[in-house]
Amino acid sequence: MTRLTGTALRLTVFVGESDTWHRRPLCSEIVHRAHAAGLAGASVFRGIEGFGASSLIHTSRLLSLSEDLPVAVVIVDTEERVRAFLPQLDELVTEGLVTLDACEVIRYTGRGAGDGDGPGPGARGGTAS
Known part of the structure; x- marks a missing residue:
């Protein structure tokens, strides 16, 4: 498992749900x-409403406009590793x-880190502290 503490870089990529x-x-x-x-982790978050450079508002509230909702991919790791990954995003x-x-x-x-704190992040049924 990758160890990650202290100063890091958060990379966020905003794209459309229908982008392929x-x-x-x-x-x-x-x-x-x-x-x-080998980055530490990545998560995808689906938006319920938004607009970008095209200035078209996409929303889940209107069926006709819900075809291309905003999506954010968030990656956190050391600056060196994140910057090394950027050329792939250019492509x-x-x-x-x-x-x-x-x-x-x-x-x-x-999960299974052995710290005795119970379920790790993302575990179902855990409670936030």
């Missing part, structure tokens, strides 16, 4: 490439927004 890369959802391709690159993201933010990792643990 070789007939595969673009957000899925980004996640799989991040995994193959993949032809429309969208890519941002970088400095952040601080307070805790990064997975």
